[in-house]
Amino acid sequence: MLPIDGIPTTEDILAKAPPAERMKKGAVAMIECWQEIPCNPCVVSCPTGAITMESLTAIPQIDFDKCIGCALCVAACPGLAILLVDSSKEDGDRVSIPYEFPLPEVGETVDCLNHEGKVICEGVIEKVVHLPAVNKKDKTPIVTIKVPKGYALQVRFFKRR
């Protein structure tokens, strides 16, 4: 459990997940922000106003229908707590995560890890992009991994072989 060991439960995860219908339409942001932290870069980064907050310490709320899956919030979040999930394609789901490590090659096969750091499936690196963070001098790499169908809500990191 999060307050004990930093691992969210299935309920925690489902509470943050976009509706399945929205994920089928294409990439959409999922905000795994669990705690009321004084922080708002995600709100400011969103070009469509999909992310809102009642106060600086509130947990951000997202309107999944307004989200266009641009990933700017993924690059902006200081907690690396936002990712894109996408189940619009038949050949597999896509998960796009902020990645601050030596970058993988596109096409590379990797082991995918869940919230607990356990290997749960194989994935293929599909895309590596550099998006501006809030501080424009800082570019955060975002890596898109192709994972098996149904794994978008579970894969959160990957291990190179």
Place this chain on the structure above:
Amino acid sequence: MKTDVLVIGGGPAGMNAAIEAARAGASVILVERQAHLGGQLVKQTHKFFGWAEKGAGTRGIQLAEEWARAVEEHKNITVLLSSEAIGLYDDGAWMIEQEGKLIPVYPKKIIIAVGAQEKTLPIENADIPGVYGAGAIQTMMHVYGVLPGEKYLIVGAGNIGVILAYQLAQAGAEVKAVVDVLPKLGGAYWVHVTKIRRMGIPLYMKHTVIEIKGDQWVESATIAEIDEKFQPIPGTEKELDVDTIAISIGLSPLTDLMYQAGVELIWIPELGGLVPVHSENMRTTKPNIYVAGDASGIEEATTAALEGKIAGAVAAKDLGLTVNDSDIEEWKNELGQLRDAPLLEKLRHGLHKLHEAAKERGLQ
């Protein structure tokens, strides 16, 4: 040397104190022990929380550069690097030692922003090579480009411990475990913890290190689960193959200079131990001495910077210079918002004790 304001410490609090005092027209001497400004920001490679409009999302290392540039832009700030304030003399001189040379400084106002020191772990063999404060490892990595070991145990799962685990993984080291005596996460932001959990770094709560093996250097560490009285439970021991142990069990304010200068200190565990009694304007019980940052109570860099701004502006105001009172109120308001997070209840409790003490002494 004579100056209006002497700022001791070139971290986020000290740099901002110097900038605000200089902006009001004061002459400032800023003393920093290291060869560069920035203080502990150099260890903070993560992006900061806070208001995006005010620099949140910027990494600590970048903030250090930005503030150091702002210091340089003020011609009325003299920066003394590789310099240490070693004490207050009877004639009113604050003695600065710069590479073996003694420089007496006669300031009208003094802002103490010297930061904090890491707490140590009283366990046998904690003094052999391979056992470091977490901050020391960060300094070795980020300032000197040295990774002191390959296989790590981190003791203490607060923000510093879990951020260090992440940085070590980025540097290619293996973190075998992070342990903490508490039954559940205390001060660490959960997002910093989830970052290391999804990478597969093990976290053992209710655990501590009970034995460090090695003669010339660390050869292994044994951890064990502990009971409610913090005693190891027999049979739960695990020996870890590590060569480096990072201790991140907390910080305590550096109060030596304040103690010597006669600033009243008060014991507030929630703020890190002995802290100077001070008002929200950062005035201490000594009329010309102000504090800011971790030296005034352990928090983090964003609040340290705001406290520095307040101390710098209030010191300038006390010199009779013109400052914008609404700026000071705005910084206090921002501090209040940052400290409003539910996670920081313990801190608020400590600050409440501090403000009661300040009120009792009539500090404005």
